[in-house]
Structures are given as C-alpha cells and as structure tokens.
Amino acid sequence: MKLSLHSDQIASLLYRSTIHLRLPVLVAVWTIVVAALSVLVTALLLALLRVGANAASLGLAAAVAIVITPPIAYKISQLMRELERSRTALQSLARIDSLTGLANRRHFFQQAEQLLESTLRQPCRCPR
Numbered sequence: 001m002k003l004s005l006h007s008d009q010i011a012s013l014l015y016r017s018t019i020h021l022r023l024p025v026l027v028a029v030w031t032i033v034v035a036a037l038s039v040l041v042t043a044l045l046l047a048l049l050r051v052g053a054n055a056a057s058l059g060l061a062a063a064v065a066i067v068i069t070p071p072i073a074y075k076i077s078q079l080m081r082e083l084e085r086s087r088t089a090l091q092s093l094a095r096i097d098s099l100t101g102l103a104n105r106r107h108f109f110q111q112a113e114q115l116l117e118s119t120l121r122q123p124c125r126c127p128r
Contacts, residue, residue: 030073031066038065 042061046052095107103111 026077027070027073031069034069034073035062035065038062 038061039058042058046057095103095110097104
C-alpha cells in the first residue's frame with residue numbers, strides 16, 4: 001500500500017487544522033515543527049559539507065527558528081481564520097436574500113435535496 005500526499009491535500013490538512021485548533025496551540029506546534037526541521041536541515045548541510053555538526057551550530061539553528069517562527073505562524077493563522085470567516089459570510093449571502101432576510105430559492109432546493117437524500121438512505125419503516 002502506497003501512501004502519498006499531494007500538495008493540495010497537505011494544504012487542505014493545514015487549513016483544517018488551523019481552523020479547528022486554537023491560535024496559541026497552533027503557533028506552538030508550528031514553532032516546534034520548524035525548530036526541529038531547521039536542526040535537521042542544518043545537520044544535513046553540515047554533514048554534506050563535511051563539517052562537524054556541533055551543538056553550538058545546531059542550537060543556533062533551533063534558536064533562530066524559535067525566534068522567527070511564532071510571529072509568522074501567528075499572522076498566517078490569523079489570515080486563515082479571517083479567510084474562513086469571509087467564506088462563511090459569503091455562503092450566508094449566497095443563501096439569504098439581503099433585502100428580506102429570507103432564504104432564497106437556492107437554499108430551499110439545497111435543503112429539499114438534503115432531506116430527500118437522508119430519507120432515501122433510511123430504511124422504510126412503513127407498516128405492512
């Protein structure tokens with residue numbers, strides 16, 4: 001069994017996790033992930049250059065990542081949450097008439113279709 005993730009699947013996973021996690025948790029998780037990746041990349045580069053990977057260089061890589069990542073992750077998270085709020089508002093505008101505040105024809109047909117699908121999925125409980 002081959003496990004492969006495409007870039008759009010990864011982006012979708014990141015987007016959903018950003019929306020569902022609280023902002024401080026998300027910033028902390030991203031900081032830890034980026035710090036670990038920066039240490040790994042630094043160690044790999046030092047190994048490729050045949051320079052000994054000492055604790056000072058790896059510590060510096062982690063420190064730089066820990067300092068730089070939180071503000072970037074915080075801003076990205078804020079923008080993604082704002083995008084989610086905008087999408088929700090847009091969906092509401094697509095279903096509700098702004099003048100009357102009533103559901104429009106599209107909303108009615110969507111609701112009817114959902115009810116019909118749920119009815120067709122349930123077994124018949126008719127008396128025989």
